[in-house]
Amino acid sequence: MEVRRVVIDFYQRFKVAFSDEMSFIFKRFTYHWLLWILPLIIYGLISSIFSTGVLYDLPVGYVDQDKSALSQEMIRDLNAGAHADLVNYEDSLYDGEKALAKAKIYGLLYIPPHFEADVLSGKQPVPILYYNALYYSAGLYSVMDYSGLITDFNSRYRSIMAAKIGLSVPTLANATFNYDGLFNASGNSMYFQQFSAVVHLLQLFVVTMTIHILGKLPRRTRPTYPFVLGKLAPYTLWYTMLLIFEIALLVFFSQARVSGNPFAMLLVVFFYVIAAQSIGILLFSFTRSTIDAYSYIGLLVGLALTYSGVVVPELSMPPIARVISSIEPLTYALNTLFDLFLRHAGVVSLVKTCLILMIYPVIITLLVRKRLVRRLNREEVIQ
CATH class of the missing domain: 3.40.1710.10 (abc type-2 transporter like domain)
Incomplete structure (x- = not known):
């Protein structure tokens, strides 16, 4: 009975925060800027850079x-x-x-x-x-x-x-290759560089918006974890659909072929956005101010780009770099999404990736469970 009461209380707090956030999600220009204007502008710039696809002649x-x-x-x-x-x-x-x-x-x-x-x-x-x-x-x-x-x-x-010399040519051995973590297996910059850039940059906007929302929570509301999750949930859904929309545009204009299930991409992107939001919560909780949290986003994005396999293949990295790569959520999301683009990724691979991405919010929740409330209270005093 006690557990049922806790679940109901959690749901009610979550629902109130979710409904409140949905009522004015597009009433501020800053939100428009972070939710669709800037992401689509950058998407257009990336598309123009790689519009010729493979380099010829x-x-x-x-x-x-x-x-x-x-x-x-x-x-x-x-x-x-x-x-x-x-x-x-x-x-x-x-x-x-x-x-x-x-x-x-x-x-x-x-x-x-x-x-x-x-x-x-x-x-x-x-x-x-x-x-x-x-x-x-x-x-x-x-x-x-x-x-x-x-x-x-x-x-x-x-x-x-x-x-x-009168000798017969020996028969070549048949080799079977098992591989994981694709590095531009398509051989086409349109399929790899633009795709990976779009997925990578979404993390920037998700983390920025998460910190912005946490820094602007109303003073009159007692900050609790279900309330915070309810405030962030609309943006989880929005950024999931935004990335799927950008991938769909990429598929349409480049005439790319999706070998896997497109609905599986939706699932991977959803958990990827949640993982990125949890990193934003971590940055906010362990910094003194919102400005300090913003200042660490560049470091986060740089590490993600360097060690996720976008710039350098994971197999070419030294051991310490592979450890850093295994910490980045972008590494798992990008590999699985690119797998779905090129080949029929199995259910086991899909579930494995989603479970790995869910580890981030679980661990970060344990780390910031008490600290986040204190940090939000301190933010109110600073404001």
Whole structure:
């Protein structure tokens, strides 16, 4: 009976706060700014940056010191690819390296002397393709066709060399890959960079709005946890639908293909927003003022961008960076959402992600259960 009374009391306090917040959610210009104006403006800017999708016809220099039929075939095939537009630097490797350093070209192919002769004699010469890593996207896309080209050459000349020496080509082993935590598996900046940027930036607005709401709670109301949750609940629903709307626009305009269940995305986004709100509560509770809480948002966003797998693959991170990555809710939400975009993510994976995201509000509730009320009371005194 006591438990039932507590639940009813919790629900009534939550309902009163929720109804009160819904009555004036769009009556202040600041709320309009944080809820839809600024998020959609930034979404438009991101869309314009990545509107061309994959980078094509990037200038790539080459220095061919062999000038054989095989080297010329390699140059023609690389130039025929979608990403590279080759520029001849004759025999001057120095001029090619200088142009690469000044970003006049984004890659430089060097074919050594006697390349064809060495290939046919089985000496395995190594043509080298450099790219400017300071221009990460452009440099990486400029050399994207090269690995496939070399694989094709190896498979063809492997058979030729085996036939000349009278040996049969051994059968290649069949390998099965198990992978998790996708890092741009689509190979398309439209599918990965814009998608991850939109999901990442939502966290910024959710945390900012959470701190703003907590800092503006009315003085006349006794601050309790169900009251706080009721005040935040409308924004949980709003930001969930906002991100789903932005993802839908991305799918529509880029003609992206969603392999998984779109309704599963709604579930992941809902728990992701709750996790982001709990981080906002944590920042507010453990800072002296609202301004101090706002000042830590930049640090939060920077850590999320750096260690969530957006900039650097998780497998390429040192151990300490992987620990930080495992703390970020963006890591789990982004991986699962991108999984749903590219392949049929299973129910187990979906439930696992939602449970992990629910750990954040549970742990933070235990941390701030008493401190939050004291912090809200102090905020009233400061006001």
